[in-house]
Amino acid sequence: MSGPSxxxxxxxxxxxxxxxxxxxxxxxxxxxxxxxxxxxxLALIGLALAGPLVCATSQAVNDWFDRHxxxxxxPHRPIPSGRMPGRWGLYLAVAWTIISLLVATLLGxxxxxxxxxxxxxxxxxxxxxxxxKQNGWWGNAACGLSYEGIAWLTGAAVMAGGAMPAxxxxxxxGLYSVATHGIMTLNDFKAVAGDRQMGVxxxxxxxxxxxxxxxxxxxxxVPQWVxxxxxxxxxxxxxxxxxxxxxxxxxxxxxxxxxxxxxxxLWYSGFGVPLFVVGMMVGAFALRSMGASA
Numbered sequence: 001m002s003g004p005s006x007x008x009x010x011x012x013x014x015x016x017x018x019x020x021x022x023x024x025x026x027x028x029x030x031x032x033x034x035x036x037x038x039x040x041x042l043a044l045i046g047l048a049l050a051g052p053l054v055c056a057t058s059q060a061v062n063d064w065f066d067r068h069x070x071x072x073x074x075p076h077r078p079i080p081s082g083r084m085p086g087r088w089g090l091y092l093a094v095a096w097t098i099i100s101l102l103v104a105t106l107l108g109x110x111x112x113x114x115x116x117x118x119x120x121x122x123x124x125x126x127x128x129x130x131x132x133k134q135n136g137w138w139g140n141a142a143c144g145l146s147y148e149g150i151a152w153l154t155g156a157a158v159m160a161g162g163a164m165p166a167x168x169x170x171x172x173x174g175l176y177s178v179a180t181h182g183i184m185t186l187n188d189f190k191a192v193a194g195d196r197q198m199g200v201x202x203x204x205x206x207x208x209x210x211x212x213x214x215x216x217x218x219x220x221x222v223p224q225w226v227x228x229x230x231x232x233x234x235x236x237x238x239x240x241x242x243x244x245x246x247x248x249x250x251x252x253x254x255x256x257x258x259x260x261x262x263x264x265x266l267w268y269s270g271f272g273v274p275l276f277v278v279g280m281m282v283g284a285f286a287l288r289s290m291g292a293s294a
Contacts (some may be wrong), residue, residue, distance in 0.1 A: 004084040011098075012078045012089065014059040018051030021118075021151040024176070025050040025275055027284040028155025031169045033291055041160055042203040045106050046158050048150045054115055058122035058146070060093035062133075064105030065126040074192035097123075110157035110164075118146045136188060136203035136212075144180035148280075149173040168290070169231065172283050175223040183273055185212060189265035204261075213261035217254045221247065224279060229285050239286035244278045 004012075027048050029036075034041065063070065063079055067089070071080040078084035097119055106117035121142045124130040133139035133177040152173035156165035163172075188195065188202035189209065195202045203212040224247050231240035250272050 001087070004078065008083045009080045009092065012060055012084060012092065013052070013056035013129050014065055015052075015056075017059055018055045018286065020147045020180075020277070021050040021055050022047050024148045024151035024173075025155040027154040027280050028157075028165070028173070030157035030281065030284040031152070031172070031287040032120035032156040033288045034161075034164065042158050043110065044105065045103065046111065046155055049100065049103055049107065049111070049115055050154070053096065053103055054118045054122070057093060057100055057119060058094040058125070060089060060096055061122050062126040064089040064093055065128070065131070066133075069191070069194050069200060072149065072197060073191040088163050107154070107158050108124070111154055114150050114154040114157070116138040118150050121146045133200065133202075135201050136185065136206060140181045140184040140203070143184045144177040147177075148180045149177035152176070152284075153229065155255045166287070168230075168234070168287055172227060175227055176280050176283070179220050181286055182216040182221075183269075183276065185219070186265045186269050186273075188212070189262045192262070195203075209261050210258075213258055213265075217258065220276060221254075222249070224276070227279075227283055231283070234286070235285040235291065236289065237291070239282050242282045243279045244291040245277045246282070 019074050029043055029046075063120075064078060067079040068079075070077045075081060079089045100115055100119060101112070104112040121132075125132045125139055125142050132142045153165050153170065156169045161212075185203050185282045188204050189212075190201075191202070192204050192209065194200075195205050203215060206212070207215060224243060228247075231237070231243070253272040253275075254269060257264045257272065
């Protein structure tokens with residue numbers, strides 16, 4: 001049996017999904033306050049680990065264990081379409097896990113530990129018997145922690161020479177991880193029919209489409225409000241104002257999204273989520289401006 005083409009393998013790894021953890025890693029780099037001189041190599045390795053390695057692994061794992069659901073929701077995907085034959089999807093998921101761990105050793109104990117935790121969550125999210133994605137509350141939490149919190153703290157730790165990141169960095173990474181729970185819910189609206197049929201209890205399945213959309217919006221907004229309050233308390237009112245402006249734009253877009261969650265979830269992902277991730281970087285620069293006090 002011949003193997004899949006390079007184009008099919010790339011499609012399996014979903015490069016479009018690599019951006020969030022790579023961006024979060026970059027936020028951690030900025031928040032660390034460390035100078036880039038002499039650390040560019042570490043930063044580039046960290047970016048590659050966050051996106052083309054760990055995140056790509058999570059996509060391969062998810063596609064393999066979701067192949068039956070995708071046959072209903074997304075039959076054009078590499079595995080259900082037959083373009084990735086046999087057990088190639090599983091083989092690639094295992095191989096990329098091993099490669100990711102090997103590369104992670106270059107980033108010291110913090111980098112390796114973070115990569116190992118991220119990979120563990122990737123497998124736990126999709127693979128039985130744990131399969132966190134069977135419940136939208138747990139699955140989206142795991143994704144938020146992996147995509148934002150772990151990646152942010154890895155960037156901060158790597159740039160700090162392997163030292164533990166500052167407490168304020170932990171706080172912001174945690175808040176943006178919680179907010180990402182709502183962003184992950186956006187991905188579930190397109191798959192409600194297949195999820196119901198296959199017993200996947202996403203939030204739109206559990207709560208209904210309209211209520212799940214409102215819950216997703218609250219998840220995205222409340223942590224950002226907490227970030228704004230904290231930045232004001234930390235004497236960073238300028239950065240807080242920037243995030244408030246970005247939130248105001250998100251709220252306007254959410255109003256349109258809530259009128260048709262199923263039809264506009266992808267639309268909101270394209271226009272509302274970028275405002276959220278810009279706010280993440282603003283928060284990172286706020287910590288950087290605080291220097292040693294952060």
